[in-house]
Amino acid sequence: MTRKSIRTMVVAGAAALLIGGMAVSPAWAYFTDSHGTAGGIRISVEPKTDIEEEFDNSEKHVYIKNTSYDCPVFVRARVYTNAPLYLLNIAGANWSDGGDDWWYWNNVLEPIDDNGTKDDTSDDVIHYTDKLDVKIDLHKTREVVKITNADGSVTEFTVFDHTDENYNVIVVYEAVPIQFDASGNLLNPQAADWTMKFKEEG
Amino acid sequence: MRKFLSSHLATLLLAVLAAGLIGFGGVGAALSAPRIESDSYGAQVQLADISTSLKETNAGGTRVVAANEVEVPLLEGLVPDGEKFQIGKTYDEQLFVSNDGTIDEYVRVTVYKYWVDSEGNQIDKKTGLDPDFIQLEFVDGGDWKIDKAASTEERTVLYYQGILPKGGETSPLTKSVTISPKTLTVLTYGKYAYEGVTFRLEAVVDAVQTHNGTQAMTGAWGQTI
Numbered sequence: 200m201t202r203k204s205i206r207t208m209v210v211a212g213a214a215a216l217l218i219g220g221m222a223v224s225p226a227w228a229y230f231t232d233s234h235g236t237a238g239g240i241r242i243s244v245e246p247k248t249d250i251e252e253e254f255d256n257s258e259k260h261v262y263i264k265n266t267s268y269d270c271p272v273f274v275r276a277r278v279y280t281n282a283p284l285y286l287l288n289i290a291g292a293n294w295s296d297g298g299d300d301w302w303y304w305n306n307v308l309e310p311i312d313d314n315g316t317k318d319d320t321s322d323d324v325i326h327y328t329d330k331l332d333v334k335i336d337l338h339k340t341r342e343v344v345k346i347t348n349a350d351g352s353v354t355e356f357t358v359f360d361h362t363d364e365n366y367n368v369i370v371v372y373e374a375v376p377i378q379f380d381a382s383g384n385l386l387n388p389q390a391a392d393w394t395m396k397f398k399e400e401g
Numbered sequence: 402m403r404k405f406l407s408s409h410l411a412t413l414l415l416a417v418l419a420a421g422l423i424g425f426g427g428v429g430a431a432l433s434a435p436r437i438e439s440d441s442y443g444a445q446v447q448l449a450d451i452s453t454s455l456k457e458t459n460a461g462g463t464r465v466v467a468a469n470e471v472e473v474p475l476l477e478g479l480v481p482d483g484e485k486f487q488i489g490k491t492y493d494e495q496l497f498v499s500n501d502g503t504i505d506e507y508v509r510v511t512v513y514k515y516w517v518d519s520e521g522n523q524i525d526k527k528t529g530l531d532p533d534f535i536q537l538e539f540v541d542g543g544d545w546k547i548d549k550a551a552s553t554e555e556r557t558v559l560y561y562q563g564i565l566p567k568g569g570e571t572s573p574l575t576k577s578v579t580i581s582p583k584t585l586t587v588l589t590y591g592k593y594a595y596e597g598v599t600f601r602l603e604a605v606v607d608a609v610q611t612h613n614g615t616q617a618m619t620g621a622w623g624q625t626i
Binding site: 231 | 407411412451466467469472474480485488491506513517582584588597601603606
């Protein structure tokens, strides 16, 4: 076959392909439609909290605030002291004695915002816990007085000295992110898991 | 004959013939103008139009989130007004599809879930954040079926089991979303791994004609429902 005849056949073939292609291309088209979108929500998991204390007349007043970005928490507190003999009085609105040496604040402590103060509840967001009052009444034994009664019996009286002593009162508190039961209901703070096991990665 | 085919004249004739055929194919319609004009009658022609919308229902109500010239961020109404998003709490999040076109259609939806950092960079499981902690509850069975072969930890592909007629709506393909409380207890080098990150959902709806449906689905999606 000569080069000319090959060229002739190539030209003819190209023409046939072009014509054929024009005829069948519409069969490859289908009606389709596609749309998409996305969105997200930022989360905060670090329960950053802080404590503020005021002290007057042998009484400590404690507030706990939530300084996290957006992590609501439960809060509980307990008191330690090295006072020799004492009577410990702990009380506060919305604070409950858990019977395990911890006092639980009954509400959800919401994150503080830039303008929040413990006196500011204008936006109905609680930034601080209620005040927890901790009072130590010292009862140091100074002298035991014995009195002989008319019938010969002896009655002992203990005289306490209420002088100032150096002692420490330490308030320890904990916070955990709020938790829900399997049905999605908010747990009572006393029922929450306060012993979360952390998993270290990396 | 062989001599003729090998001549310059034959080459030239075939080239002219090829050009003529191509040209004729392009202008053929113009040559078919009517020679006798009939009375004119009015008529409406309805062109086939395929059009699909992705819709979302949650605490904020129901809205179109993806359609022609519409793209609204997902999850905007997830948290009821006056509340903050809570980890461990289950929120209603229903996605469904409506057929707004003039023809019936088959539909599928692909949903992605993943974490992004504060700069918007996606963080996958290999780099530390687990998409399984984004617990999106799907409907698998009934109207919707998950294509497990095409799904991954981050991607779920669902096919609507039937024809979505024009003007119709599907049942929801998702029910709810929960962020696992496990996010609270993962530390990386002593820092909370999930602090300040964003969980993100992405949804894409695809529709294809039902006429010659098998071929259409295969051509558009590579498979049938």
